[in-house]
Amino acid sequence: MLLQDVWFRYGRKAPWTLRGVDLHLPPGEVAVVEGPNGAGKSTLLQVVAGILRPDCGTISDRPAVVGWVPERFPADQPFTARTHLRHMAAIRGLDGTADIERWARRLHFANFLDVRLSRLSKGSAQKVGLVQALLTPPGLLVLDEPWEGLDAQTREQVPGIVAEVVERGGSVLVSDHLGEVARLPHARRWHVRDGEVAEGERPAGRQVIEVAVASADAPAAVARLRAEGFDIVGVRDEAATR
Numbered sequence: 438m439l440l441q442d443v444w445f446r447y448g449r450k451a452p453w454t455l456r457g458v459d460l461h462l463p464p465g466e467v468a469v470v471e472g473p474n475g476a477g478k479s480t481l482l483q484v485v486a487g488i489l490r491p492d493c494g495t496i497s498d499r500p501a502v503v504g505w506v507p508e509r510f511p512a513d514q515p516f517t518a519r520t521h522l523r524h525m526a527a528i529r530g531l532d533g534t535a536d537i538e539r540w541a542r543r544l545h546f547a548n549f550l551d552v553r554l555s556r557l558s559k560g561s562a563q564k565v566g567l568v569q570a571l572l573t574p575p576g577l578l579v580l581d582e583p584w585e586g587l588d589a590q591t592r593e594q595v596p597g598i599v600a601e602v603v604e605r606g607g608s609v610l611v612s613d614h615l616g617e618v619a620r621l622p623h624a625r626r627w628h629v630r631d632g633e634v635a636e637g638e639r640p641a642g643r644q645v646i647e648v649a650v651a652s653a654d655a656p657a658a659v660a661r662l663r664a665e666g667f668d669i670v671g672v673r674d675e676a677a678t679r
């Protein structure tokens with residue numbers, strides 16, 4: 438996905454929130470958006486996800502299925518978690534029943550599936566938002582401050598969920614003002630300041646480590662390492678180089 442000279446403001450006379458942003462997020466890559474409060478991180482995520490339309494500039498190659506997890510799930514709705522997720526699945530043409538159960542078990546909220554959204558804790562509501570974004574495997578997953586509202590147990594699962602999206606060839610964009618970026622240690626880093634975005638340097642002084650895996654597992658291993666932000670320097674067939 439490519440952003441070229443993207444500008445955005447919240448009103449015709451409002452100051453620019455994003456100023457001339459150029460970014461490239463290839464399939465199978467993860468980027469973490471960092472920056473101080475009010476810098477424009479959420480705005481950038483919403484523009485990338487397609488929720489906000491830029492005033493100027495172009496966005497190309499956005500995947501067809503975008504999973505969007507807002508910083509705060511809008512829980513003020515008269516449905517239970519299960520009914521809400523079923524509706525969301527139906528909108529995408531899925532039954533969803535089995536996937537909803539599977540995700541609820543994985544994220545430890547099976548006991549809350551039949552509780553009204555408005556009665557859920559913030560952490561449980563965030564889980565519903567996460568499942569909603571993952572019910573159809575997204576080509577682009579956008580997570581706004583995923584570490585903020587989730588309980589410790591679920592926070593630990595975020596890197597694994599990111600890796601699964603990447604394994605399927607999807608890309609992931611995550612905002613982080615808590616400095617939790619260490620959980621995705623070598624992801625691309627985009628620093629937002631006053632609406633301008635700069636891509637962070639890759640760490641200096643690197644070492645190359647060779648790892649051998651079964652040929653059939655190679656694509657998944659490459660995807661998983663990329664998801665964690667490692668650079669894949671090369672892939673070769675061991676038999677061919679003997």
Ligand SMILES: Nc1ncnc2c1ncn2[C@@H]1O[C@H](COP(=O)(O)OP(=O)(O)OP(=O)(O)O)[C@@H](O)[C@H]1O
Binds near residue numbers: 447454472473477
């Ligand atoms: N709906 C809105 N209408 C008008 N201005 C907005 C709106 N949403 C955000 N802003 C303004 O745009 C600027 C960037 O906000 P944004 O939420 O993108 O920053 P952020 O980096 O995500 O901040 P935080 O880390 O506090 O969530 C801020 O000055 C904010 O007040």
